[in-house]
Amino acid sequence: MSPTGSVPLIQVKNLKKYFRTPKGALHAVDDVSFLIKQGRTLGVVGESGCGKSTLGRTILRLTEATSGEVIYGGEDLLKFNKHQMKEMRKRMQIIFQDPYASLNPRMTVSEIIAEPIKVCRTLTDKNEINNKVNELMKTVGLAERFVNTYPHELDGGRRQRIGVARALATDPEFIVCDEPVSALDVSIQAQILNLMMDLQEERKLTYMFITHDLSVVKHISDDIAVMYLGQCVEKATSKELFRNPKHPYTQALLDAIPLPSLKEEDKLKKVIKGEVSSPINPKPGCRFSVRCPHAKKECRERNVPLVDQGDGHCVACVLYQ
Amino acid sequence: MSEKLLEIEDLHVRYRTDEAEVYAVNGLSLSMNKGETLGLVGETGAGKTTTALSILKLLPSKVGEITKGSIKLDGKELTKASEPEMRRIRGADISMIFQDPMTSLNPVIRIGDQIAEVLELHSKDTNRAHIDKRVDEILKLVGISKDRKSDFPHQFSGGMKQRVVIAIGLACEPRLLLADEPTTALDVTIQAQVLEMMKELKEKLNTAMILITHDLGVVAQTCDRVAIMYAGRIIEIGAIKDIFEGENHHPYTVGLFGSIPDLTKETNRLSPIPGMMPDPTKKIPGCAFADRCKYCMDRCREEEPEEYVVGTHMIRCNRFGAGKEAEA
Numbered sequence: 042m043s044p045t046g047s048v049p050l051i052q053v054k055n056l057k058k059y060f061r062t063p064k065g066a067l068h069a070v071d072d073v074s075f076l077i078k079q080g081r082t083l084g085v086v087g088e089s090g091c092g093k094s095t096l097g098r099t100i101l102r103l104t105e106a107t108s109g110e111v112i113y114g115g116e117d118l119l120k121f122n123k124h125q126m127k128e129m130r131k132r133m134q135i136i137f138q139d140p141y142a143s144l145n146p147r148m149t150v151s152e153i154i155a156e157p158i159k160v161c162r163t164l165t166d167k168n169e170i171n172n173k174v175n176e177l178m179k180t181v182g183l184a185e186r187f188v189n190t191y192p193h194e195l196d197g198g199r200r201q202r203i204g205v206a207r208a209l210a211t212d213p214e215f216i217v218c219d220e221p222v223s224a225l226d227v228s229i230q231a232q233i234l235n236l237m238m239d240l241q242e243e244r245k246l247t248y249m250f251i252t253h254d255l256s257v258v259k260h261i262s263d264d265i266a267v268m269y270l271g272q273c274v275e276k277a278t279s280k281e282l283f284r285n286p287k288h289p290y291t292q293a294l295l296d297a298i299p300l301p302s303l304k305e306e307d308k309l310k311k312v313i314k315g316e317v318s319s320p321i322n323p324k325p326g327c328r329f330s331v332r333c334p335h336a337k338k339e340c341r342e343r344n345v346p347l348v349d350q351g352d353g354h355c356v357a358c359v360l361y362q
Numbered sequence: 363m364s365e366k367l368l369e370i371e372d373l374h375v376r377y378r379t380d381e382a383e384v385y386a387v388n389g390l391s392l393s394m395n396k397g398e399t400l401g402l403v404g405e406t407g408a409g410k411t412t413t414a415l416s417i418l419k420l421l422p423s424k425v426g427e428i429t430k431g432s433i434k435l436d437g438k439e440l441t442k443a444s445e446p447e448m449r450r451i452r453g454a455d456i457s458m459i460f461q462d463p464m465t466s467l468n469p470v471i472r473i474g475d476q477i478a479e480v481l482e483l484h485s486k487d488t489n490r491a492h493i494d495k496r497v498d499e500i501l502k503l504v505g506i507s508k509d510r511k512s513d514f515p516h517q518f519s520g521g522m523k524q525r526v527v528i529a530i531g532l533a534c535e536p537r538l539l540l541a542d543e544p545t546t547a548l549d550v551t552i553q554a555q556v557l558e559m560m561k562e563l564k565e566k567l568n569t570a571m572i573l574i575t576h577d578l579g580v581v582a583q584t585c586d587r588v589a590i591m592y593a594g595r596i597i598e599i600g601a602i603k604d605i606f607e608g609e610n611h612h613p614y615t616v617g618l619f620g621s622i623p624d625l626t627k628e629t630n631r632l633s634p635i636p637g638m639m640p641d642p643t644k645k646i647p648g649c650a651f652a653d654r655c656k657y658c659m660d661r662c663r664e665e666e667p668e669e670y671v672v673g674t675h676m677i678r679c680n681r682f683g684a685g686k687e688a689e690a
Contacts, residue, residue, distance in 0.1 A: 088549035088550065088551065088552075089520075089549055196638060197406075198638065226405040226406050226576065227405065227576060227618060227621040227622055228405060228617060228618065228621045228634050228635040229405075229634075229638070230621065230634075231620070231621035231622075231623075231632035231633070231634030232634045232636075234623070234632055235631055235632055235634065238631070253549065253550070255550070255625065256622065256623040256624070256625045257623055259623060259625055260623035260629070260632070283625065293551060294550060294551060296554075297550040297551045297553065297554035298550055298579060298625065299553075299554070299557065299577065299579035299580045299582065299583040299584075300579050300582065300583075300625060300626070301578035301579045301581070301582045301606065301619070301622060302582055302606065302626070303582055303602060303603065303606045303607060307582075307626075308583070309554055309557070309558065309583050312551070312554045312555050312558055313551055314555070316519050316521060316522075316552065317549075
């Protein structure tokens with residue numbers, strides 16, 4: 042389906058983001074590394090609080106990383122100064138989760154879509170900007186009559202289309218999609234997912250797709266990274282991960298999805314107990330070990346690195362080392 | 363088991379706002395047996411929550427009103443019940459679990475006291491020690507240690523809070539539980555825990571449940587029967603087998619299933635339903651789905667389609683039954 046480029050567009054190395062809290066350091070993103078090839082989609086899945094949104098924001102420098110590298114086009118983004126970063130932002134954009142909160146209620150649809158163009162000065166002529174806005178609205182399937190409406194007049198699906206159009210305004214190469222469909226109804230969700238996949242094909246976009254919905258991530262991603270408490274616990278191609286999930290957390294996550302089917306083999310399987318522990322000053326060792334049915338003494342004693350099991354299927358679990 | 367617990371006939375609900383009148387529920391009929399779980403499925407604005415609120419008579423006063431129809435619980439007409447009567451029914455015979463566990467608990471009352479409140483209001487036994495004992499039992503039922511009953515809601519995680527809400531809902535062993543998207547705000551692994559627990563409790567207490575959700579996966583795993591709602595009407599209803607494995611479906615149901623990415627199959631494109639829900643401020647004479655339907659015929663726009671019933675399965679669409687013959 043997607044064009045399988047072989048050039049890495051973005052490479053993240055040992056990225057860490059700790060937040061300071063009164064109780065200690067909150068390890069939101071803890072030593073995450075991956076690379077995304079041009080024209081492909083990396084899905085990042087995990088439950089709330091696992092650091093997936095922080096990861097996306099840190100890569101775009103919407104929050105500053107604690108340490109690590111983000112290599113984009115051969116250079117480390119995290120070392121860029123303000124001016125270089127502004128240039129860079131044209132090439133990388135973000136679509137936010139909540140189409141209600143991420144649009145300025147005092148701006149019309151056309152103003153919202155034109156704003157990145159004006160900020161980045163990719164176009165300066167008024168007519169050109171207008172043409173570009175009209176073209177973008179057409180691309181994302183917004184009727185021309187909405188040009189002068191305000192976001193509150195539109196429903197969630199249309200608002201998210203504005204979010205997509207705004208992200209495309211500067212013709213970026215890379216878009217971080219932070220749960221772009223989770224606030225939408227299923228039938229609208231499917232429309233937006235189809236739109237995003239069409240755009241990827243047309244414009245050779247590279248996506249980092251953050252979501253908690255495994256069926257969505259399977260549908261849209263080429264590669265998937267599973268996160269748990271700030272760490273990446275498993276990484277593989279989408280097909281491989283769903284066919285052969287290795288990490289006990291990934292297995293538990295897949296087993297927990299209620300399938301819309303009555304077949305016996307699709308019944309809800311064993312449910313894992315317990316809840317996500319605190320990300321503040323986590324103990325060394327595997328962070329999933331408290332809930333893990335296979336946990337051994339070893340798991341709690343040392344940090345478990347991601348190890349390649351062949352064909353790029355990486356797992357951070359003592360069972361596979 | 364086969365006795366009728368709840369019967370709703372031709373329910374119409376309207377919200378009156380400053381700008382317009384909103385027709386939220388338009389002629390909904392539904393009946394439920396004792397101990398049964400019914401899934402009420404539909405998208406935002408389909409009228410699912412409004413239906414549940416109408417049963418409890420909790421529609422916002424002055425704005426929402428039942429304009430027509432009857433709701434009977436065990437033969438007793440609820441639409442005509444007085445407020446004091448309703449207050450005795452709420453929590454005791456019918457209780458409701460709301461979607462968001464973060465906002466449905468009182469943040470300044472210890473959770474043990476919040477559970478005790480329901481018991482104090484509804485049980486005849488007002489002995490404090492007995493109520494305390496019952497609170498401990500209920501907490502155990504939902505898997506919370508009784509040591510935590512003097513904790514406040516903010517000390518619990520989302521999944522645990524929802525357990526508390528469920529505990530409150532089930533405290534008086536109601537005959538009917540209305541669960542409005544009880545797991546939508548939860549993570550998948552926690553959702554699985556809560557669903558499993560609700561299923562066990564329902565069997566233990568023989569409570570009937572209306573599970574409102576938009577997640578067809580949740581429905582398949584928990585319900586006996588399913589009703590699909592669209593624009594304030596039930597457009598298809600049947601036993602779970604009819605909906606998930608039956609041959610004939612309402613075009614909207616087909617669209618709903620086509621919109622979910624399937625985990626078990628490889629699909630390149632989803633097949634969503636084009637367009638959007640009709641404007642609820644307008645009365646629609648015919649089938650509400652007509653504008654988005656690829657099978658739409660002239661008569662669909664003129665009059666509401668007849669019910670097409672085969673066994674336990676009802677579809678309200680002109681493509682089947684009498685409508686089909688008339689077209690041919």
